[in-house]
Amino acid sequence: MIFNSLDFAIFLPIVFILYWFVFNKSLKLQNLLIVAASYLFYGWWDWRFLSLIIFSTIIDYSIGRKLKVEENTKNRKLLLWISILVNLGLLGFFKYYNFFLENFVAAFSFFGSEIKVNSLNIILPVGISFYTFQTLSYTIDVYRKKLEPTDNFIVFAAFVSFFPQLVAGPIERATNLLPQFTKERKLKFLNIQFGLIRILWGLFKKVVVADRLSLTVNSVYNSPDDFGGIHYIIATILFAFQIYCDFSGYSDIAIGTARMFNFKLMENFRSPYFSKSLGEFWRRWHISLSTWFRDYIYIPLGGNRVKKHRFYLNTFLVFVISGFWHGSKWTFIIWGAIHGIILVLENILYSKKTITNKNKSVVYSIIKTLVTFTIVCIAWIFFRANSTSDAFLIVSNLFDFSQPLLSVTRGMHLYLNNPLWKFIGNFILIAVLLFIEYLIINKKISEVIIIKKKPLFRWCIYTSLILIIMIFGFYEIDQFIYFQF
Amino acid sequence: MKKLTPEVKKLLINFIGFCVFFSIIAFSLEKGIAYFVTLSGDSQTGKVNLIMEHKIDSDVMIFGSSVAEVGFNSNVIESNLNKSVYNLAIDGTPILKSEFLIDEFLSYSEKCDTIMIGLAFFSFSKMQEMNEPGRYLAHKSNKYLKENIRKVAPELHAKLYNVPFYSFIVADHTYYKNAYLGLKNVINKKTFYGNQEKGFSVHDETYYDTRSTDGLKMDIEFSEKVIERFKRVVEKIKSHNITPILIITPMHINGQSFYNNYKEYTNIAKDISEKTNTRLIDFSKSNITKEDKYFYNNGHLNKLGALTFSKNVCDSIATNPQTPQKVYVKQK
Structure with a gap:
């Protein structure tokens, strides 16, 4: 079910x-x-x-x-x-x-x-x-x-x-x-409200954002030969948000459902794409798995209380195992290895760097966030590709812009197999998601804030969210990506 | 009865309050959108609206799928037969999926004397779902539509008529686009009575062979149930004193060769024609099928093909006006 x-x-x-x-x-x-x-x-x-x-x-x-x-x-x-x-x-x-x-x-x-x-x-x-x-x-x-x-x-x-x-x-x-x-x-009305809000937010992420984005992503990744660099870049960015919304959406629904029965589950995601380093990304992405690996593999291996080269090896190994946990394909192992290597490099780099005021500036933070996101996206190529040969094809042609973004097939103007409005719709969805996530991390919006509002206000929010999910949701996908793991 | 705890009371009051609030908003929205959709004259939804809102009645009506929609040029047939004609074929919809349109049309038509049914190779295949339900969703309370959905897609029927506000989940973007167009019609005080082409869709394109390149052939799967239902539709038309004419629309010989049992399809059509004593015009061997210039893909005629085909249909009817059945156009 x-x-x-x-x-x-x-x-x-x-x-x-x-x-x-x-x-x-x-x-x-x-x-x-x-x-x-x-x-x-x-x-x-x-x-x-x-x-x-x-x-x-x-x-x-x-x-x-x-x-x-x-x-x-x-x-x-x-x-x-x-x-x-x-x-x-x-x-x-x-x-x-x-x-x-x-x-x-x-x-x-x-x-x-x-x-x-x-x-x-x-x-x-x-x-x-x-x-x-x-x-x-x-x-x-x-x-x-x-x-x-x-x-x-x-x-x-x-x-x-x-x-x-x-x-x-x-x-x-x-x-x-x-x-x-x-x-x-004991039945607590607050818990039920909290749970329902979380379920609705999770459903929004899954059926409105993730499943809609999947249509474009799949069209490129299922036949990469037909596309070029610009398509790969866009499809990979879309996939980054698809997998985030698919998986964190599932976690939100799980956390919300458990709360309705008075159970408190751990948070699994904390707006990971706002991370400024890969290390931070892994403290915000699939937290329950990364902390599992930390507690039951990384620390028993010695963690960071060992010689440097051993510490780097431990880090690398944990991420390769994490990749293998995701699936029995080389693409997942390479994905894990990329994260492992970058994390090791990040550790080497940061251990030599001192933090100055310049490093704390907003522009510097934005650049770091974008760099982290780019690295994560490059690794996603291996995670999403159907085979290693597909992944290498995509990576090697990533900057081959000879194929135009717009293609005309039988008189239809298509952008990655989509009409213009659907193509732009993908980015509008991402913008909406990022805006709400930004409000969440800045504590401008939360379940608790909504719960404290007057009933009519709350009902308006719930009604809008339910109708948005019903109207804009895509209901032909009957799987969550992480079910395959 | 045991006293409710304050938390349970709070939960119940809020739950009931919210359900009432949500139902009022969702119901109004559902009905409002449906109302505006019924006022749209755009494309396939517009065609459905023409019948469901009883805005069309012609001497000759054409039903079928996209093959018929792009094949029967209403204006050409009209000028040749000297009768009013409207092409109500719906894209992507085999005839039995739009049976409700025939039922609704028969319930009010006073003018119609002939219904042409454009057949395609999939007309007698098993049907599993209703295509693009957004086209007719606005009329979901119509009894014929309800029955049609029940027969073709029982699962959709169960959800659509039992799950509150399920229309929102079924509706696609064209549904909301049509609601917008309907609203625009209201603002501009416009009414719709079909388009200038009278339902015919012109495709001014050159031929493109749509067969797969691997050379594999396929079998058309036929359904006895569908064939029996088809016969009943023909009988139903006749019971309203309207003459049904079955027309096997031309399919490019490349397309025909893609199916191992294309012949079986034409045989089924002939069998239905004989058993229901209905006229059949067979274009499966017509010269049209051999010429690239008449098609834009293997199944669909282009502008020139539609013109030639429509003239041939009229010639066939004119040359054998009284023949009840077995009129085949061969090598014309």
Whole structure:
């Protein structure tokens, strides 16, 4: 079930009513309802893969309980490794099996020996990368004795499968989310208002901005041979906003939905395109994943408390792994590597630089923001391209402006396969988005500010937003980009 | 009954208040936009409006898809037959997807004696969705349209008639453009009664072979259900004392060769003609189909093609005025 579907529009109010008005007498019943609703939500897509979630839940719940009583370090380590191997084993099989197989065969043929192996027709279960990392964080935190393992299976099952963030995050830390399942919950009107505003804003980003931009982006990236430098540049800029709105839109809806049930999820995005460095970008983009990598890979590797060359290697490695987490394609690995390399360079550069007043000027800030955005966009080319050869074709022709922006096909004046008004519409959407984001980061507008306004004013805002979503939304895309990861 | 907590009370009051507020605004907007759309005379929406608002009634009406829209030159047919003619074929819409237009037309027409149905290779294929619903959305309460949507696209029917304000989701930019044009008509005190070409769309372009370059051929998938429904439409027209004429429109031989079973399509048309005792004019083997100069792509006639084809249609009707069926134009 996806958030921008009629199914979800029916599902959410039913679960909400049952949760607050039928099962409100008992916390246990509310948690049970969350588990049942979450399984229904996930099973709506493909019920067969529910077994994976349930299996993962049972394994990590059991290991968590064993870790609670086990004091022997060797045995504790063994239990941790069982959890890691089971979870990453599932992820590896479903997500990376064919990738490794293909590259294995390619490597052999490179050295002159042909081998024949059969690749499997494996469907990637939606959200497997997200819930696997969430359950792993639980076991690791229990192993590190940072978290008291739960004895309540329903609570743990609810934590693993919590439907608002099950398929595309935010990847919650057990230390934040798990205790919320054991706290008494009371219906708060404020939370519901907050949640609904957040859902509407997320829907706007997804169906009005992201899905509209995707039409232009797809036309260029799905047949790059037909286009030239100017088209690649525009399509890549549009993709930067498409993926941001698609993913942060999902996070907003997840955070809003969870809040309606009195759960507070972590923020996943903080206007990342206003970042002045790549380091800052990663503190604002997909925060739940970058902090996961920081806590469970980067710091165990030694983080920045090691020799410089090791610190640079750690940074680079984490980003390559992050790229690989996104998908079993070389394009994602290259994308991660680009971020890793630039971050290392940034660290080298900034460690030698002193901050002067000139550095603090507005113009300097704008230039830094634009440079950061450009780097992010170049990396996006690899992320979005359908293959490495497509990506290199685009990069190598990025400044080939021999093809005009306007093409005339059968009498139609087209700009990247769009009539002029649709083409300009893309930039108007981005301008509107950036303006609102600017107001948000400058605290001129927020859920709290809207909630404090008089009902009629609030209703006007809600009504306008709903009508804009209905009228300007594009409803023919039934996926969020991050579902594929 | 248990007393409600203040938070629940607040929630309920706000929820009900907002629902009423939103419904009033959305309902007014939905109806207002729909009203202005019905006043637009632009393009395909304008054609739909002509019938749904009962603004057109001619001796000869032409129904069909884009193939008929660009093929039947109303003025040429009018001057040749000496009868008033209007081309109501809708672009991208096989005849059964616009069955509601025929139903509505039959419900009020007093003048019409002949309905020409322009057939194309996809006329008897399975239909899964209504194309560009924004063209007729303004008339969604019309009983014939409702039934037509139910038959062709049950899922859309369920959503459109059960989900409040679903029209906003279905409507595309042309819908709002037509609302704007309708509003402009009101401001300028203009009314619309069709265009000078009488529904015919002129394409003054040269031929472009639209076949795929890989040489692959395709099969046309036919649906028994659609064929049966088609027969019922023909019978319905006849029951209103109007003569239906089925016309297999010319398709370029390159286009015909792209389909393995093009012949089957013409056979189905002939079978319908025989079973319903309806006249059929077959242009599938006409000389027109062999000449690039008559087409702008494999399925559609250009200006010259439409002129020639329309004259041939009139000649065929004039030379065999009483023949009820099996009039084939061969090698003309």
